[in-house]
């Protein structure tokens with residue numbers, strides 16, 4: 001894959017610059033569609049203080065195709081639209097047919113912990129999220145559950 005660079009305005013009030021720049025080993029692309037790229041930074045260049053690592057950021061592809069520009073924090077609707085899971089614990093993407101499965105969506109629930117079915121041997125004890133995946137080879141579906 002060609003190298004991608006991110007440019008980050010030093011202030012979110014000054015999208016025209018000045019900018020800091022980051023190499024593609026400092027961020028991860030989690031969604032991409034119609035010129036919009038959602039990324040999370042693993043490591044922020046110095047001088048950038050208006051967001052933090054591992055926040056989902058809304059970026060635009062620049063005319064120079066190898067560059068994306070950070071615009072703002074992504075909204076929760078964008079996270080859903082771009083199908084980016086918000087993990088409670090670590091990332092846990094299941095595999096099927098030898099490949100990572102495709103994330104469909106998640107259910108976040110903070111009440112299920114108070115509703116154990118009668119006879120439950122084990123139950124969720126806290127806010128839980130259930131992540132649904134499907135396989136792009138055989139359509140198998142799978143859910144992963146995590147709790148705080």
Ligand SMILES: [Zn+2]
Nearest residue numbers: 096097135138
């Ligand atoms: Zn499969």
